[in-house]
Amino acid sequence: MVEIIIDEDACVGCASCVEDCPNDVYEMDEANNKTKVVNEVDCMACLSCHEICPAQAMEHRDIHVAKRLYIDRKVNYALKRII
Amino acid sequence: MDMSEITDTLGTFKPELIPKETGGNLDDYEDALHVLMKFMGSMSSALEQVSGRGANAIVYQAGKRMGHESAKMMDKTEDLEKALYELSEVLGEEFYFIKWKPDAQDSYVLQKDNEVTVKLLFMDCVVRQTLRRTGLPQKGPLCYLLYGYMVGAVEEVMDLKAKVDIDHVGPNACLKTLTIKWSAK
Numbered sequence: 001m002v003e004i005i006i007d008e009d010a011c012v013g014c015a016s017c018v019e020d021c022p023n024d025v026y027e028m029d030e031a032n033n034k035t036k037v038v039n040e041v042d043c044m045a046c047l048s049c050h051e052i053c054p055a056q057a058m059e060h061r062d063i064h065v066a067k068r069l070y071i072d073r074k075v076n077y078a079l080k081r082i083i
Numbered sequence: 084m085d086m087s088e089i090t091d092t093l094g095t096f097k098p099e100l101i102p103k104e105t106g107g108n109l110d111d112y113e114d115a116l117h118v119l120m121k122f123m124g125s126m127s128s129a130l131e132q133v134s135g136r137g138a139n140a141i142v143y144q145a146g147k148r149m150g151h152e153s154a155k156m157m158d159k160t161e162d163l164e165k166a167l168y169e170l171s172e173v174l175g176e177e178f179y180f181i182k183w184k185p186d187a188q189d190s191y192v193l194q195k196d197n198e199v200t201v202k203l204l205f206m207d208c209v210v211r212q213t214l215r216r217t218g219l220p221q222k223g224p225l226c227y228l229l230y231g232y233m234v235g236a237v238e239e240v241m242d243l244k245a246k247v248d249i250d251h252v253g254p255n256a257c258l259k260t261l262t263i264k265w266s267a268k
């Protein structure tokens with residue numbers, strides 16, 4: 001099953017992920033103004049929340065990874081040599 | 084002209100000959116794919132600039148025609164499960180999808196009046212990759228190519244009217260709803 005980890009130090013409490021997720025996976029924790037994961041089971045790993053989060057505060061584990069043929073293999077190769 | 088001065092790859096051709104080799108290696112295929120992605124992206128945004136929302140309709144029709152053509156050889160069925168299997172055969176690995184439902188919902192397929200709906204989660208999609216390659220947003224005209232393709236293929240296989248709606252898009256998966264109208268042919 002998908003596991004979602006929120007980096008509470010990074011989260012700025014903007015609630016963008018709550019609004020963006022179509023499956024109500026997140027909810028705002030009003031007490032400490034951070035997002036919290038409440039419905040992990042309905043996460044379909046679309047990762048639109050990753051695109052919208054200004055703090056890159058979430059991590060999805062054990063998800064499928066879509067093919068990314070748009071990335072140039074030569075660029076990938078060069079990056080791998082540097083990193 | 085002495086071709087050996089220009090290239091190392093020399094061959095003999097007759098008009099009716101089907102070449103045994105495609106020529107090129109994986110890098111050439113990759114380069115060709117990226118050029119096509121850029122062309123497609125550029126065409127799509129130009130179409131949108133010229134025809135506004137009309138671009139969606141044009142691309143949808145092109146996709147629908149492709150869908151009908153591709154599914155012509157498939158077995159005809161009124162069974163939705165079988166039709167989805169046929170659809171996955173038509174779309175292939177590059178548009179890999181699964182059925183999806185919220186955990187609390189019992190069945191993948193919902194029946195209402197004369198309509199039946201099923202949610203499909205597209206994990207892989209060449210259109211999505213093309214959009215990312217060219218920096219274009221999802222849900223634009225190019226996405227209508229896949230809607231049309233799906234509708235055309237389903238209509239061909241089931242001989243019923245179909246409709247596709249987009250529920251949500253993301254960089255790693257997109258959720259769509261396929262609706263079949265039983266009464267409309």
Ligand code: SF4
Binds near residue numbers: 042046048049050
């Ligand atoms: S990946 Fe998609 S479904 Fe999962 S939490 Fe993010 S927005 Fe919601």
Ligand code: SF4
Binds near residue numbers: 006010012055
């Ligand atoms: S979008 Fe990011 S920063 Fe905003 S509430 Fe969600 S996790 Fe926190």
